[in-house]
Amino acid sequence: MPAFLPPWRTLAAGAFWITGTVIGVNDYLLEITPIVGNSMQPTLSPQYYTTGARDTVAWHKWRPAGPDLRRGDLVMYTTPHRGEGSAVKRVIALGGDTVVLDKRRRPGRDEDGEPKPSERTVAKNWDAMAPKVVVPYGHVWLEGDNWRASKDSNHFGPVSRSLIVGRAMGVMWPPQRWGRPWEREAGFAGKTKVVKGREAVPVEWEELVLGV
Amino acid sequence: MAMPVFSLVARRLAIHRISSPFTALRRASTKQSGPKLQIKKAITEPAPPLLARYPYVYIFYRVFKYGVGFALSLHIFAEYFFSLNLGQGMSMSPTLNASGDWMLLSKRYRRGRDVAVGDIISFKHPVDQYTYSVKRVVAMPGDIVLRDSPDTSGQLIQIPEGHCYVVGDNLPWSRDSRMFGPLPLGLVKAKVIGKFSTSEMKWSSLRDGGDGGMRPYNPDNDVD
Numbered sequence: 169m170p171a172f173l174p175p176w177r178t179l180a181a182g183a184f185w186i187t188g189t190v191i192g193v194n195d196y197l198l199e200i201t202p203i204v205g206n207s208m209q210p211t212l213s214p215q216y217y218t219t220g221a222r223d224t225v226a227w228h229k230w231r232p233a234g235p236d237l238r239r240g241d242l243v244m245y246t247t248p249h250r251g252e253g254s255a256v257k258r259v260i261a262l263g264g265d266t267v268v269l270d271k272r273r274r275p276g277r278d279e280d281g282e283p284k285p286s287e288r289t290v291a292k293n294w295d296a297m298a299p300k301v302v303v304p305y306g307h308v309w310l311e312g313d314n315w316r317a318s319k320d321s322n323h324f325g326p327v328s329r330s331l332i333v334g335r336a337m338g339v340m341w342p343p344q345r346w347g348r349p350w351e352r353e354a355g356f357a358g359k360t361k362v363v364k365g366r367e368a369v370p371v372e373w374e375e376l377v378l379g380v
Numbered sequence: 381m382a383m384p385v386f387s388l389v390a391r392r393l394a395i396h397r398i399s400s401p402f403t404a405l406r407r408a409s410t411k412q413s414g415p416k417l418q419i420k421k422a423i424t425e426p427a428p429p430l431l432a433r434y435p436y437v438y439i440f441y442r443v444f445k446y447g448v449g450f451a452l453s454l455h456i457f458a459e460y461f462f463s464l465n466l467g468q469g470m471s472m473s474p475t476l477n478a479s480g481d482w483m484l485l486s487k488r489y490r491r492g493r494d495v496a497v498g499d500i501i502s503f504k505h506p507v508d509q510y511t512y513s514v515k516r517v518v519a520m521p522g523d524i525v526l527r528d529s530p531d532t533s534g535q536l537i538q539i540p541e542g543h544c545y546v547v548g549d550n551l552p553w554s555r556d557s558r559m560f561g562p563l564p565l566g567l568v569k570a571k572v573i574g575k576f577s578t579s580e581m582k583w584s585s586l587r588d589g590g591d592g593g594m595r596p597y598n599p600d601n602d603v604d
Contacts (some may be wrong), residue, residue: 188452195459231507249542251491251565306507328506330440330567370561377508 199227199334201244202221207255207312207319211244211350212339218354223349224341225256227334237308237329238363239264242336248324254333257310257320258350263329264365267301269294272359273322290323301326305370306377308332311360311364313350400547409528464569465502469550472557473498475590480578483514483586485570490566492544498519498589500572501546506560513547514572515556516589528558542566 173179173200202222203213215221227244237243247253259265276291278284283291303309308325312318319328339345369377395482457463470478477602485502489495497517500597519525519539527535529551539545543562548554557563574588584590 187425188449188456191456192452195455246491246564246566247542248564248566249540251493251542251568262546306509328509328567330506330509331564333507369534371554373507376505376511376555 178249181309195229197229198337199244200224200340201227201230203282203362205255206317207280207314208258209240209317211258211313212256221342226337226340229334232335233308233329233332237335239265240350243310243332244334244336245327248327248331256317256336257259257312257318259308260311260321260360261303261309261362261369263303264304264305264367265309266363266365268361268363269298269300269322270315270360272315273311273318273320275300275319275323280374293325294322297325298302302365305367305373309362312346315359339360340378406417448517458487460490462486464576467514467575470553472500472516473550475549475586476514476517476572476575477577477579482576482578483572484574484576486573487570488582489571492542492568495544495565495568495571499524500586500589501568502570502572503563503567504525506563506567510571514554515548515554517544518547518557519545537562544568575603 174182202224204216204222206213206217209216209221212225213221213223225242230241237259237356239262241259242255242256244256248257270307272293274294276287276294301309303324307328309321309322310327311322336348336350392426395588411522427433433529450561463484465483467476467481467530468479468485471514476483476560489501495501495517497520499517499519500514502512505513521539521541521543525545526538527533527537539582542565544565546563547556547558574583575582
């Protein structure tokens with residue numbers, strides 16, 4: 169080993185502390201990721217498909233889907249249709265709420281409005297849910313801000329809170345977009361109407377949730 | 381009594397550049413006696429490092445550092461490699477006892493990697509996010525299953541992409557996919573690969589689903 173390098177013990181200790189801290193912080197406290205894709209335009213990464221510019225967002229990871237989760241928050245969640253993947257969407261409704269489905273968001277059509285044969289089942293499921301869905305206990309309704317290109321609860325239905333892995337704290341980079349753009353732009357809610365309801369524990373799950 | 385001893389320690393530390401508080405304490409208790417004549421001379425020297433001057437801060441720092449290191453190692457091992465958990469509840473009886481069975485969990489199968497029909501898996505509960513549950517996989521994406529227990533509704537459903545169907549071995553006493561529907565594979569945290577029964581005091585493997593394990597039909601294994 170060259171003389172200018174520290175002895176192997178110091179190197180090993182340094183590697184342990186750096187790796188351990190990164191994994192521990194990422195799993196419990198904070199994650200910082202760039203946003204790829206156009207499903208959250210124009211809120212996040214608005215120039216993604218023109219210049220490729222990405223927003224880098226910090227995620228709060230300590231109990232992100234606890235009782236302080238609100239409608240309008242941005243969450244990162246493990247996608248229900250692919251266990252390895254994760255995505256970013258906005259919380260539109262919480263458990264107990266009634267969502268009046270937006271017809272523009274009916275899945276199964278491509279960007280030109282032509283029906284896609286591969287998504288016939290998804291469209292059929294959406295028609296079965298329409299015109300309104302009551303979000304079950306422990307679940308949330310997620311939608312992308314870009315209704316033209318967003319694979320969200322309109323495809324796979326209400327998403328369990330257990331799948332939520334992070335809640336957005338703010339845009340870190342680039343500096344001119346610092347802050348919480350999803351709260352500044354008031355038009356986020358789109359056309360999806362939500363009737364607020366009370367999230368009550370169903371009788372059959374009382375023992376599990378309340379421990380009675 | 382306590383105050384003079386502490387001041388002795390502090391002064392001794394100021395004189396000798398002592399790196400460890402334990403040597404300082406030993407010297408203070410054995411050698412120190414009588415008036416301290418060298419103190420004035422010693423104080424003219426440059427101050428020793430901060431941690432050496434405050435032994436309690438030093439002890440706290442060492443304990444804290446090793447504690448954090450141990451917690452990080454434990455987290456990484458239990459989250460990404462193996463963990464041993466005590467199971468409770470009779471939904472997996474008789475494969476797992478209602479109480480007193482320790483389960484060995486392999487985290488290689490997290491997010492549903494390599495999970496197959498017949499495996500016993502541990503997953504984050506889709507209804508209560510602070511609960512973990514253990515059930516048996518009876519169907520994987522694309523499979524068609526009975527939605528309810530046999531001889532009830534007879535309704536068949538197809539498991540959607542990225543989901544599995546989990547049911548407890550104790551059918552009448554289990555709340556599982558028959559109630560909450562197909563389980564997203566992203567919620568799967570581990571596979572149960574072994575158990576230690578405290579009533580029998582022995583290990584047994586559950587890697588292939590256990591003795592009464594349910595396997596998909598394979599004509600090669602058909603004895604008749």
